[in-house]
Amino acid sequence: MSEFKIERKEENGVVVLYPQGMLDAHTTPQMESVFEELISGGKYKVAVNLKNLEYISSAGLGVFMAYVETMRENGGDIKFCETPKKIYEVFDLLGFPVLYEFYETEEEAINKFNG
Template identity: 30%
Template sequence: MNIMEINRKKSEPAEIIMVKGRIDAQNSSILDEYLKEAIESGSEKIIINMNEVDYISSSGLRVMLLASKKVKLSGGDIKLSGLKPFVMDVFVVSGFNNIFDFYDSDNEALSDFIK
């Protein structure tokens, strides 16, 4: 069983979504629901903290891409923080490093949103 935990917190001016575990075909729909809920509730600036993400599959990438497209329609953006090297490799190999901005920490991503 692949357990994934997700927590949300507001940290002006963004909402931070903290993901823990694996983002794969079995549970990417959970992340999809969290992201949709955040966007539909008006969050236009979202940081996905991936400090504790051990793995991401193509279905996880698809969820993030769709959320990114949706939030950009309203002038917002999704930034990613704390990716482990092997998770970052998945984004680079898939070309998603051209779609998302990556940061070492939530504070760095927040600072970029404030600029």
């Protein structure tokens, strides 16, 4: 089974995160520190590309819940893209699609920040 890691890039002022592997209570602190770092660096526009995420539990979802308001208060947001069906089902079960934007492609998610 694969280790968890988060790659990132920046495009047009939007930070794109690529969590890879399993996001559970064990790996959640890694995700939290990325968000802490983004906030202290004044980066509030975040697109999370979920294409390589294999698993998420509520601990992982909790990170997106805890940080999204700070992003929004500062003119940013957390938007999701390329969400695998299995992962989307967990988000959906908890009503995330009403409170967060999900896009098919990364390009759409990035453009929405600047549109």
